[in-house]
Amino acid sequence: MVKIPAFEVEQWMDTYENTPGVLNIAETCASSISISQLAEFHSKSKDGSAPPVIDFSRPMTYGAIRGSDELRRNIAALYEGGDDHAAGALAPKDIIVTPGAIAANHLVFYTLIGPGDHVVCVFPTYQQLYTIPETLGAEVSLWRLKAEDQYVPDVSELERLIKKNTKMIVINNPNNPTGATTPRAVLAKVIEIARKHDIIVFSDEVYRPLYHGLPESDIPPSALSLGYQKVVATSSMSKAWALAGIRLGWIASRDKGIIEQLAMARDYTTISVSQLDDQVARYALSAEVRPALLRRNIELARTNLALLEKFVQDHADVCSWVKPTAGTTAFIRFSQKNGKPIDDEAFCKDVLDKSKVMFLPGTRCFGHGHDFNGFVRIGYVNGTDVVQKALENLHAYVAEHLS
Structure with missing residues (x-):
């Protein structure tokens, strides 16, 4: 039996x-919307001519x-709009829909990785991205992101991590x-190294395109758009699109062989996704809805991040x-006035x-044997009222317990 860690x-x-009474600022999805709210983002909703989100007359076949x-x-x-003009536009045949990005990620590893393979994974990141290949018998090397580098990957370190059996x-x-962005120039170097060694690049892009702190010219393209066939990207409707409840994600790749392998493996776990979910997702990502929905989420992110930034600045003696x-x-790293990091798990529980404020401890949830003592992960793109109240309560707690 495969031993799967928690x-x-x-x-x-x-x-x-x-x-x-919890004030949940551990949540990582943009503040979720209802189906009724989704309909209001349609460009024709004001004149009453927008189509319904769901066609209830459709038979509920597998689809x-x-x-x-x-x-x-x-x-x-x-x-669209990437740098890989020679490859042409991504086509429907290059995409497989899955029950959320978590299923998409699992399917990528389950299909492409096995015993004897070596995987290099950025770190810290979502635990699934390094734990699942380990449970499949692969060796995993963690490519550490450093605060002094603004959490941008160091490509020279990647070169040192590559082995003869590196598969991905x-x-x-x-x-x-961390909420950090890997710039286009760094992505291009990653692609260059992968091409040189014939390695698959797997890019989890579930938070794309929620680039709210960069000028338009600095927003990087998807890794799919940099001219290398052996790139696999995953994403979903949960994080940037505020629709986690429909449980819909996808895998995209220009490599026909990879897509066909994934489709064949998928037959053992998923026939098709819910046809209701498919309808809601296609509506949300339509040209008539997508721009307004993304604009709402980016504006929410900017508003709430400003609140969080003020909190960090106000508590610069214990926050960084x-x-x-x-x-x-x-x-975010919390410390005592003497600079000693707090015990992040005990801190989160206390x-x-x-104060009823919930966020995640860095060492337990992202440590994987490494020290993130004092670090907590805060999700700030939920409702502004929740973020405001949570930060007010947290301010009072810090004033009493960390001063």
Whole structure:
């Protein structure tokens, strides 16, 4: 039997997120919207001519096995405007729809990685991205991101980590938990190294395109758009699109062989996704809805990040961070006045108990044997009222216990 270690982020969320009166700033999705609210983002909603989100007259068959053509066309449109003009536009055939990005990520590893393989994975990141290949028998080397580098990967370090049996390089852009962006120039170097060694690049892009802290000219393209066939990217409707409840994600790759391998393996776990979910996702990603929905989420991120930045500045004697440029999460270090980092797990539990504010401990949820003592992950793109109240309560706690 495969021994699977606890998925610490999910275990922590499951344990504490239903605490009575909780102010949940551990949540990593842009503040979720209802189906009724989604309909209001349609460009024709004001004159009453917008179509319904769901066609309830459709028979509930399995539908298109890999995802409806319309949905996959709308997903493909998310990758337009990249640098890889020679490859042409991403097509529906390059995309497989899955039950969330978590299933997409698992399918990529399950299909492409096994015993004897070596995987390089950025770190810290979502635990699934390094734990699953380990459980499949692969050796995993962690490519450490450093605060002094603004959590931008050091490509010279990647060169040193590559081995003869390296099968895959795993990146996460924008990064969870730091909210950092890997710039285009660095992505291009990663691709160059992968091409040189014939290595698959797996890019978890679940927080793309929520780039709220960068000028337009500095927003990097998807790794899919940099001219290398052996790139696999995953994403979902949860984080940047505020629709976690429909449980819909996808895998995209220009490599036909990889896509066909993934589709064949997927037959053992998923026939098709819910046809209701498919309809909601294709509506949300349509040209008539997508721009307004993304604008709402980016504006929410900017508003709330300003609140969090003020909190960090007001408590600079016990708080430090690298300010996020994208995504929904920040990785913040708390310390005592003498500079000694707090015990982050005990801190999170005590804050929740005394102030009802919930966030995640860095060492337990992102440590993987490494020291993130004092670090907590805060999700700040939930409702502004929740963020404001949580930070007010946290301010009072810090004033009493860390001063």
